[in-house]
Amino acid sequence: MSKLRFWLATIIETCLRMLPIPARTGLVPVGNPGPDSPVLLTCNFDLTVRRVKRALQGIDCWLLVANSRGVNVWCAATGGLLSNHDVISVLRTSGIEKKVNHRQVILPQLAATGVEGKAIRQQTHWRVIWGPVEATDIPAFLAASQTKTAAMRQVTFSWRRRLEMAVAWGFPISLVTAVVVWFVWRQALWPLVALVWAVSLLVFLAFPLYERFLGGGGKHRGFVIFDFGQYGVPLVLWGIVIAGAVGWGWVSGALDGVYVLRWGLASLVVVALVSMDLMGSTPLYKSGLHEDRLLQVHLDTELCKGAAFCEDVCPRNCFTVDHTRRLATRPRADACVQCGACLVQCPFDALSFSTPDGGTIPPDVIRTYKLNLMGKRLQRAEVGDQ
16 A cells, blocks of 8 residues: 555656645654664655655665755755755754764765755764765665765666656646637647647657757757757657648548648647757756856866865766876766756865856855756845745
8 A cells, every 4th residue: 555655646746746845854764773874865855755765665764854845856956945054954953963973964966056065064063975866776875885886976867757757747738738728629628638748758758869969068059948959859849740630630531721720730839838948857958048058167177186076976977086196087078967066066166167258157156046947046045035
């Protein structure tokens, strides 16, 4: 029954994942933890909390749930909804300091865009350890003495994640479509709802087929609305949908000028809505609505001391650190998604953003100003007050 409830809740929350769904914050004992058990921290997005708990089955540990306003880790940290204050607050108010003998807390790696490990240690004396990207890798991470492999550090867009995003887009758009069409074109209600789901599944599950057209990382300019890159993939998808609609109209005998016009316009709207800012719906590329996609990470080799925080928190494995020379390099710079995690965590401020016009954005600006949904940077306090 517990598995049934888990999957039922997962399906419901996946359909509604565009909305904040908060879980209770505070301290959650997992298994039978003691004073030497590891302490992990996550956001209070309910779907994330349940998945982390499931990943931790069979492990005795303490789980801290910080207030991210019901938003997932990466979005909350990038947008200032999961900040130093939220981590410090749960460390101080949960009672965890009386439960354990150590002062080490494992944070999800994707929180590194908004939570400063150095600041947490200075203000609480707790050392931040950056855990893996995926919750399913936590057991292996703990078994390996809290050491990550390169694969554990790298964010991916697996078919399961693509299916989740297809559902997350398909459900609300099909719901809105059904309500609108009920009043203006009732006989097409179910075909249009089916079209929404078909396009959603096609757009996201076929992602690997056209990923190479997206231009890659910081070099991408792309379209602001469809944002599939310069090769017009949305138009290709629309063409496929139109071809299918015409084929069905021909088979059913309903094909005429009015039929083509109606389904042409309806399918264009559906493709536009589902494919709008596709890159921002993936963990692999920066949103086309965000000006940060035009930035480039600059590494000052004279300031770099090889601390390797950049390598530890980069979700695209852009960095390699030579520990003998104590120097970082960026051999995979083209994969960068401009998340800013490396800038936030570098204790020597050896990293900064360079702008297309030759300007520089220092790390303190990235630490202080966080992105809203439209990609504009606001002061963290302002974001938290919204």
